[in-house]
Every structure is written in structure tokens, then in C-alpha cells.
Amino acid sequence: MRKIFLFFSMILIAAALLAAPLKVAFIYVAPVGDGGWSTMHNEGRLHLERVFGDQIVTDFIESVPEGAEAEVVFRGYAQRGYDLIFGTSFGYMDSMVKVSQAFPNSTFMHCSGYMTTDNLGTYFGRMYEPRFLSGLIAGAMTKTNIIGYVAAYPIPEVIRGINAFAMGVQYVNPEVKVHVVWSNTWFDPAREKEAAESLLDIGADLITQHQDSPAPQQAAEDRGVFSIGYNSDMSAFAPNAFLAAPVWDWGPFYEYVVRNVMDGTWTNEQYWGGIKEGVVDIFVSDLVPDGVAKLVMTMREAIVQGLFHPFDGPVYDQSGALRYAEGERPTDAELLSMDWFVNNVVGKIQ
Structure with missing residues (x-):
């Protein structure tokens, strides 16, 4: 009887883990209402919420300066178990490299940078x-x-x-x-x-x-x-x-990344899309x-x-x-x- 109980308990735990929403964080260099760069990244975040519903949980912090303060923010999200963390400014690069190496179970994506690690990819558009x-x-x-x-x-x-x-x-x-x-x-x-x-x-x-x-x-x-x-x-x-x-238009690309993380096909690619790709x-x-x-x-x-x-x-x-x-x-x-x-x-x- 005990073995049966343990067996079903494991099944329930596994089901709960499978049902857990993907936790996705965004870090913005300017106010989310700047009318420009951070606004458009936030539109991409909202796109994720519309597409995935209760399959994901998103969060963001705005007006994060590049440098030591950014490192604290990235580390904080990783420590709280966020699965996917987007950094949306070039000057976040060194912080993201450092934090990604310390938290190999989280996936990081850096906008406009050029450095990668095993769990840090980059992305940008052919503006x-x-x-x-x-x-x-x-x-x-x-x-x-x-x-x-x-x-x-x-x-x-x-x-x-x-x-x-x-x-x-x-x-x-x-x-x-x-x-x-x-x-x-x-x-x-x-x-x-x-x-x-x-x-x-x-x-x-x-x-x-x-x-x-x-x-x-x-x-x-x-x-x-x-x-x-x-x-x-x-x-x-x-x-x-x-x-x-x-x-x-970041929404479709963010959707692409989330799907790759969800199905286990994410790689630390260096993405650079243009008008043809809709970015x-x-x-x-x-x-x-x-x-x-x-x-x-x-x-x-x-x-x-x-x-x-x-x-x-x-x-x-x-x-x-x-x-x-x-x-x-x-x-x-x-x-x-x-x-x-x-x-x-x-x-x-x-």
C-alpha cells in the first residue's frame, strides 16, 4: 500500500511540475511608458500574456541603470526561480554574462549584445x-x-x-x-x-x-x-x-523564444532579424x-x-x-x- 501511495504521489508531483507556468522576466533601461524602446519591449511582454495565458507568468522592472544595479536585478530574478530572463539594453551585457554563469538553470536573452554563454543568447533586429x-x-x-x-x-x-x-x-x-x-x-x-x-x-x-x-x-x-x-x-x-x-515588433520573436524554452529546443543563438522576419x-x-x-x-x-x-x-x-x-x-x-x-x-x- 505504501508503495502505491508513493507512486501516485510522484505522479501528482510530476503533474504539478508540468503544469507550473513558465516564469518570464523583463528588465528595461527606461520607463515602461517612455513611448519608445521600453514601451515596445513591454508590448512584446503583453503579447506573451495574450498568447500563452496561464501557461506563463511575466514580470518586469523598469528604469534599471546599466552596471552594478542591473546585476543585482538579474541575480534577484534568477534566485527567485525565473525560467527565462530578458535584458533589453546593450549595457546589461557584462552583468548578464556574469549572472548567467552563476545560474545555469535559468535561460537568459540579451538584446543587442554580442557575448553568449551556455544559457545566454543574444537577439536584435536589422534596424x-x-x-x-x-x-x-x-x-x-x-x-x-x-x-x-x-x-x-x-x-x-x-x-x-x-x-x-x-x-x-x-x-x-x-x-x-x-x-x-x-x-x-x-x-x-x-x-x-x-x-x-x-x-x-x-x-x-x-x-x-x-x-x-x-x-x-x-x-x-x-x-x-x-x-x-x-x-x-x-x-x-x-x-x-x-x-x-x-x-x-518584439511580440512574435518573444513568442518564438518562449516556445523554444517550453519544448526544450532553445539554443544560445545570436538572432538578427529584419523587415522580412517582422522584427x-x-x-x-x-x-x-x-x-x-x-x-x-x-x-x-x-x-x-x-x-x-x-x-x-x-x-x-x-x-x-x-x-x-x-x-x-x-x-x-x-x-x-x-x-x-x-x-x-x-x-x-x-
């Missing part, structure tokens, strides 16, 4: 594709031929986006210069608005950005000029200025003329079909040196380590 498309709009709509770009940090991710945007601008208007000002922030609305205003003061009649707040868009609206956002549709913040934005795209507002919007959609399809790449040669850098000749295009390794500006960018990599 340079819609960045190029947004450059087509900017180049077609500027009148002063001066475009301002408020940039976050001088890392390859940001540099690559600036260059892709500038290539799009150059594609339709070789006379335009893209002026870069560094804010050295991911989310600091006051500082980012001030940086945008400094670009407006030199004659820029269009502002774009690589930060998480809509502040540069609002600076453009205040001055009566156009803007191109980032991360999401920011038209609500600057309805008379906002033309377009390269945007993220990135471009949002175009009604302020963009039909002819320009049609060009954008035509070039978008060419990118999806593999017929065009934003860095197809010839590509020259600021010094005039030929980086990619006619018919050449960069490798992924070259894109991921980009540390130079194309020839129509004004500014230094500091």
Missing part, C-alpha cells in the same frame, strides 16, 4: 533597413539640406543606424548633410530636446533621433519643422511634425506625400526580396575613402562592428 527607408523620406522633404540627428552613444548599433539613414538621404538627395549631436543618453527628455534644439539652431529643418523619448520630435514641432522618430509611432507627441519612424519595419504617417511613400514601399520590398541592401556600394566614408565598391555589400561582422561615418554625415565619433 538599419527601416533607418534607410526613413532617410528616403528625410532626403525628399528637407528644404535647407540640413538634417539633424540626435544620437545616443557612439556604439556600432547607433553608428550603423546613422549611416543607414544618411545613405537613404543620399539616395534621393546627394546635396544633404546629416549633422550629428551626441546626447550620451538613452532616456533623458530634457537633454535630448536640448540637443535637438542645437541642431535646429544651425538650420536643420528635419530632426531624427536614436533615443527612447519623443523629446526631439517635440522640439521639431515647437519650431514648425518635420521629424522622424524611432521605436514606435510617435505621432501623438508631435502630430504636426511626425513623418515616420523605424519601429520594433523591424517602418511606420509612415499621412504627412508624407504619396509619391515619397510609394518610393519607400518599393524600396522596402526590394530589401525584403534581397534585391537591395542599404549599404550596397559604392559607399565612401567621411575621409573620402571607398569602403564598399560597386557591387559590394558589407558582411554582418562588418555591420556589427561599424565605427566610421559615411561621407554625408557631419560630426565625430566621440
